[in-house]
Amino acid sequence: MTLEAKIEAVLFWKAEPVTVVRLAKIFNETEEAVKSALTILEEKLHSRGVSLLRKDDEVALRTAPEAGGLIETLAKEELTKDLGKAGLETLSIVLYQGPISRREIDYVRGVNSNFILRNLLVRGLVEKVENPRDQRSFLYRPTFDLLSFIGISKIDELPQYASVRQEIATFNSTPIEGEAPVSEEPTSVTESI
Amino acid sequence: MTLEAKIEAVLFWKAEPVTVVRLAKIFNETEEAVKSALTILEEKLHSRGVSLLRKDDEVALRTAPEAGGLIETLAKEELTKDLGKAGLETLSIVLYQGPISRREIDYVRGVNSNFILRNLLVRGLVEKVENPRDQRSFLYRPTFDLLSFIGISKIDELPQYASVRQEIATFNSTPIEGEAPVSEEPTSVTESI
């Protein structure tokens, strides 16, 4: 049995995201080997009923987006697709700029994002992870569910993903006259409240 | 999308045997068409991690038999892995507040509890019961095994049982600013995925 077939079996059985590190450990292989097997698996699944989703350090199998409407009619429970303006803005920021801190989200939106972030966390559309540069704060990033709802298998399949990230980075690094670039420590008024 | 890809999507999603008759009805195709699509799917799955199981009039996707040993090891690990802080937290909410919906658990925790609940279910620590108020969703409650393991015969023997329940119930029924209370609409996005 090839490594990609074994990975497929495990992902099928687990039915939830698994990290590359974990897969490497399970099969006693290097992470590199797992990654190239994943690329093969991804190709094999092309134009099939199942697709491989990759995000951060994790992978998962899900039904192909093209079959979405079909599965939706079979699923008993009702889906909520309404996001609202605040939810939509915040998700867009997390998608295009994530992982990102709440301070930075507030900074871009100009309003406090506490409640909307909690809402999105509860809905499982964003997740928070520890901020590697500051243990006391968190960074927010997209979940597999979020990618699934948008029907993409990798974050860089988002329209204009690379160019937008580049563009925003340029805004952030343009030095303000007489000041250090603000990108490092974006401050927001309500932060301290 | 080809018929075999659609069938694959449905079988992958369900992971339970489905009759050919049912598949024909789902796709609005003849049984003959479904059967020949199944033959194509079977070929495509050859030497892969997942294989098609056909028995009498039913079909299902299963992990390939060669992966059997591997899956068994993983299944054992599922049962022994560390529950972690999030697992213990979720378990304690089910214990004190059960029967409780996943939506309410998520709302109280402020994050999505999908995968944690799955693990608690597999480990026989919590069980799902039908929600009398909403047929499409479930409620979670502690198992008898759990209660006897921690050494209580009646749930209200738990420390501060009444006051904890009261506090959670109050939280679930009072809106946080900018949010509607949880009890108003018993649906959740990821609940149904």
Next chain:
Amino acid sequence: MTFTVRQPSFEGPLDVLLNLIEKRKLFINDISLAKVADDYLAHIKTLGQFPLHDSANFVLVASTLVLIKSKSLLPGLELTTEEQGDIADLEKRLKIYKKIKELSVGIKERFGRQISFEPEQRKIDPIFSPDASMTITSLSAAVSDVLKNLPKKEFLAKVIVEKVMSLEDMINHLTKRVTDSIRMSFKEFSKNDRASKVHVIVSFLAMLELVKQGIISVSQERHGEDIVMETEYLGVPKY
């Protein structure tokens, strides 16, 4: 769905500002910001009561616009490095926000259209597998932690009042600087448009005064009020 925001049409300060700029089909720069400053000040005046958490944000954007406008009326007005920074920062935020709003249209179109479904939970017969961490003591401690981390009602009025008061000082100070600057640079104005320019500045100062009154009423509304806020809690859920 669930958790719907109660005021779905609520607009933040950047939203308001961006709309004003786009309504006039302008690019984002200090010239366009100076043009819409009066509109913005007039707008926040009509809000009467600022949305609870964001009053300081509204007023802070207002004060930056006041700076931009003052500078455009009185080119001789000296700005501090910090003030220049505030102006550049506002332009930058508007540009990023505009981009995000454009992108969110695409996200909205895609969201829920073609969903990749997570497989249903595999049917496995549960095997009772507790671990050592499951004791009455640890479970009751865990539930206490949950309760402790619930979003709390906190009395935060004082902080907001202080912020708004310091902004009031700032506008007072700015008004004084603009007034002084007019006196000093009066000779700079050419004879021909002196009257109209003075008229513009006077009405601008009147506008500032109105905003200041608005701020004072905002700070008074806050007094002694309960404000519900979520506190971010520590502890990362492990899955």
